[in-house]
Amino acid sequence: MSHTVAEIAAALGLEAVGDTSIVVEGVAEPADCPPDRLAMAMKPEYAEGIAKGSARAAMLWGEADWQALGLEAAILAPRPRYALSALSAMMDPGQGYPAGIHPMSAIDPTAKLGRDVTVGPFSVIGADVIIGDGAVIGPQVHVGWGTRIGDDALLHAGAKIGARCTIGDRFIAHFNAVVGNDGFSFVTPEASGVEKARETLGDQGEAKGQPWARIASLGGVTIGDDVEVGAAAAIDRGTVRDTRIGDGTKIDNQVQVGHNTVVGRHTLLCGQVGIAGSVTIGDFVVLAGQVGVSDNIRIGDNVICGGSTIVLSSIPAGRVMLGYPAMKMDQHLETYKALRRLPRLSREVAELRKAVSKEDPSD
Missing domain, CATH: 3.40.1390.10 (MurE/MurF, N-terminal domain)
Structure with missing residues (x-):
């Protein structure tokens, strides 16, 4: 070097x-x-x-x-x-993964590997998988049935890619990243307390326990070129259509992307971001650490959400948001300053009430 x-x-x-x-x-x-x-x-x-x-x-x-x-x-x-x-x-000297196909890997005979592909020990490449030229598959990696991965991918040790995923060129998955696990989708025979509480904004009516039925994830995950997924991050597959991640998007460690979500191009999802299902996120968006996004919400292009922001409603393009619930950053800071003044204002109001009571002629 x-x-x-x-x-x-x-x-x-x-x-x-x-x-x-x-x-x-x-x-x-x-x-x-x-x-x-x-x-x-x-x-x-x-x-x-x-x-x-x-x-x-x-x-x-x-x-x-x-x-x-x-x-x-x-x-x-x-x-x-x-x-x-x-x-x-x-x-960068790299991770030192030895070149070639390790004899202790398991590659299905129907899988197609491109030129100069590396596969580490204890890795499993499933049936009908296609992996592009120059890809490096580290040790203990799993690539599921029918998945396609483009050229020059780097899957670090322990990464798991589920079945029927489509991934572009120069993809990086860090240690123990998971792409294509089933979505968290469950339903009850009758309207659940959660559904009722959402409709009424708090009242779930007569509480009635019900078992949860699992909804299988029939879709996959489609990822563009130059995408990076951090350690222990998870991207759920779609329920019917694919979950989608756009070109150039970077996903940090311990991020959760829910089923059916669409993330645009060149977006940053920082550590511990949690995105519920069926969210649409635009291009060039930045969600800072621990941002939470409720389901079925749209976030426009070039939006920035500061750390620990909780997004409960859609955000138009270009906004800078902060707080719980999310609001424009300048409004949040003004509200926060006012909140810090509340104890002093409360004391002042109490003193004024005492003064007014003493001056009242009826006393």
């Missing part, structure tokens, strides 16, 4: 200054950086740590005075964090 500063800068399309022949073998934080690593000092406050380490070269922001920082070379990036995306890919 050795590269000169000049080679790195050229690969990233950035400016290199100083002794660009310096060779680095990886990256490090400034205060802990040895001489053979590139220090990641992407902000002035990070650069303060350079003096504590032994870095000879660093990636810096565009206007940085690299010589004043005591460096011999630097890569100057107008948007350093964006440059880190390509740099980290360049420096």
